[in-house]
Amino acid sequence: PPCQQNSHYEVCAKSCGQSCASLYAPVTCPAQCEEDCVCDEGFVLSGHDCVPIARCGCFYQGRYYPALTTFHPKCEERCQCQPGGNVVCEVLPCGPNEECKLVDGVQKCHPTGKATCSVVGGLYLSFDGLAYTFQGTCTYILSKLQEKNVNLEPITVSVENEAWANGEIIVPKVVHVEVFGVHLTLLRNIPGQVLVDGVFYYLPVNLLGGNLRIYQHGISVGIHTSFGFAVSYDLFYHVRVTLPNTYQDQMRGLCGNYNGQKEDDLQLPDGTVVSDVAVFGAAWKFPIPGVSCVDGCSGSLCPVCAEGQQELFRQPGYCGLLTLPEGPFAACHAVLDPTEYLNNCIHELCIGGGDKAIACQSIQSYVTACQAAKVIIQPWRSLSFCSLTCPANSHYDICSNVCEVNCAGLTDHIQCPENCVEGCQCDDGFFFDGLECISLDKCGCFENNRYFPQGQSYLSADCKTRCVCEDKGSVTCFPHSCAAGEECGLRDEIRVCFPKEGHCKLMPGAQLSSFDGLSGDVPAPGTYLLTSLCDVNSQDWFRVVAGVALCPPEEIAAPTLLHVFFKDLFITVNGKNEVWVNGLPVPIPLNITTSITLDVAGNVVVLRSPQVQVTRSPAGGVVVTVQPALSGRVCGACGNFNHDQTDDLQNPNGVAVNNVPELLVSWTARDFTLCVN
Template identity: 30%
Template structure:
């Protein structure tokens, strides 16, 4: 028996071990996605990609290609998941429309994105109707893009706007032009569609965008451009933004656009797709993405969280998160390990630590740390009624400068600060913290005056 086993082992060893290569043949993708080999690995990717955009003053194009103009200045749902769908993350995109005093002209003031419990203020459905909002439902049929949250077809753009309005602090917004939206005079529209202006979009002979016409229909962009210039009285920035909207659409389809800003007398930008960041400083040299117009940091600066900072301020990377030089943070839920980004080595150094007495480990505004177990308030009213941290109340009519509170005994971990109060003073409340002086002044109601002074 032992001899047979050894012979069988020799037989096996005489043939090389063949490991089957990963293949899409053994991968089952959910509906709406197909398997493709990416970096020699099978991946489920969407069958199609849809884009909804809003631009100019304000024009919308839904996922399915329906185009309409917009004249409201409230907060609206642009797109969100309307029901649970396996594998699709729940998200909600809202825009706040604003106007600059001209009730005929509106623009996007801000965009809010909510996804995975995170709110930031900047997959195709299996059978449609998983997405909903002003961008439509992305089911391939533009004729039903005007559906309201109730599922009915809105009879007008204004009715559609109202149905997707989101309640916010602005209680006096409106959904249409006050007094009615004035159409542009045909003669003015014709003027703005000339080749020297919006006509650059549709110019065929030596036109900067001609190579994109077969990919992206320029007609809608031409009409939007003329509309924006008409209602902005030929404002050059409106022209540049309208042309840039067509450039973005072309680049999204992989079309490279040549120089156009000089022809249109628009501010020039540098072309970059993968800017150097603190996370990847060599990104520009290995970038495979097509070039797009963008602002770029100057030499010696890196992009970090949307801002250009000196390369020396990049700090550290730890478990996928960036940290500023000398920034400290806790790495476990129990606040048992505290780390710091070494500004010199740009390496994270960690040591065992615990919260102090009367502190508890917790998460505040997404930041884990040791926070006070309790809080207290000391107050002074307009009529000079005082209330101490412990609830003692008294009246005091003095007019000198008094110390309301301060850190009387220096202690590790406690920030040194001082708060002073003086009645009948132009700056009755003065605060000193982190070598910075703050004043609450009667001369500037609703504002805080800041001075980087070392003395009060």
């Protein structure tokens, strides 16, 4: 059988007394042994995990709680188990819009209600029920906590939009969620995965002791928290944000302020209420440098639908299916008014050129909202209308719940949503692995609250451990280290060891640090060749020269002039961040060529090219950054960037010198010498 990390399989195991709880109270164990997974030596069972004894939790009022678990012995009392067994409690009475009750086995203060904001293509439905159309293609704040509140968990939800179909329809492309200090990202058309603080995780994900869960639910990915905040995204067209009513009148953004009054939902960040949706939307834009986008249209500039087309798309063969009195959604009409969904469906189908896929997405959004309200929906798809293709070993079901047949649930307790939703349900005997339905023997591993497909390997956060998910859910880990010249980090949202960039620094006070880490004093005055591409015949050739002077009044040695050469280009930056290109003064920012740019970040001048980046700060500090591919291919006082500083003290002839000052003198830029010796 599969065993968790820090445990192993034994044919004859006596493991019932091998737990954190048994450290605090005696446990009666059966005399007979049985096959089971047993914690490795030095580890004991805490909940579902084998942990070091020092990380055991607390035994409090007859119950065991894992370390860092928050619990409520009474509604007006909140306690947390500290590592080592100490329990810290505080008086915390239920607040407004809360009541004390037992939910999912947990007694605490629970919200008395909730509200949902929806994005359906270009239609926005606020928490308070305001419906408006916004066609912006930028990144916008959907909802965020207005200001810090000790009783409320900070929340931010933002969405990046893009054009779809014929370019007239706007759909959500990326959804960002920040909660509990964790940044989650859901990407359009990327099922089965979520970015957690920039790292791709396979679903399901169970974080912070179950307080934050991310899972596939039908066609959507759901994010659910222990305090009632939830986000759902169908990875194409529809986003839902649900908040408990403890957040009433505390939120701002495109979803409104959640104060029960829709009249003031178009509120700018400064509190001003406006009537122009485009102005309102633009005010909640989250600027991203280098991204080109528009904030939609206003009034008569927005596309309209001809009356004849409206009547056509109002028919049951299109959007009219939503409101058929005896149709598949009739049971939901009294719970969720379909009018706004119908109007949006007709409008977007019209401006989208009549593409039926638009109608399918719009209707599907209403179905999702109805099923979230636990309304039973009748089958509405057919082979000729909005058919849904399911992968191998699965079938379409109007009421599916793949969480209940999830591979991760074979080795750990996975809390599943209560409601079923339309989607692809695994056939009998098959299990969902986040992407498809597979046989039991192909299921992967649920390790450290993450699911890994069979055969998947992964690195720890410091790249010092590599683990592999093997068959039968077992995980094997072994020591790992990055090679010389590599560093641990993220590349394409995956943690890997990757080649380092080279950084050479010349700082005020005249200190030089080479690409490989050798450092020393810089003689002043002088003009020195910091680095260049050794191959002078290469089309990518460059040369970086820095002038160092004794600057008054303290006579501190500092870089005062920076000269950068490329083929047919000569760029100079002085101490006042004034720039000359080929001898002519130029303004910045400036695109000098298609691949060489000058920019200003704060007061720092940044010169970028594909091979090298040079920055100069107002204080005179110069940093030269070269790409990993240039390892061993550069020459100058900054060294050869071969990840070995022992050979950095070499003059232009390859002869060793004694120290950094001698090195720099040997690399004096002879075309900039101050005196004739």
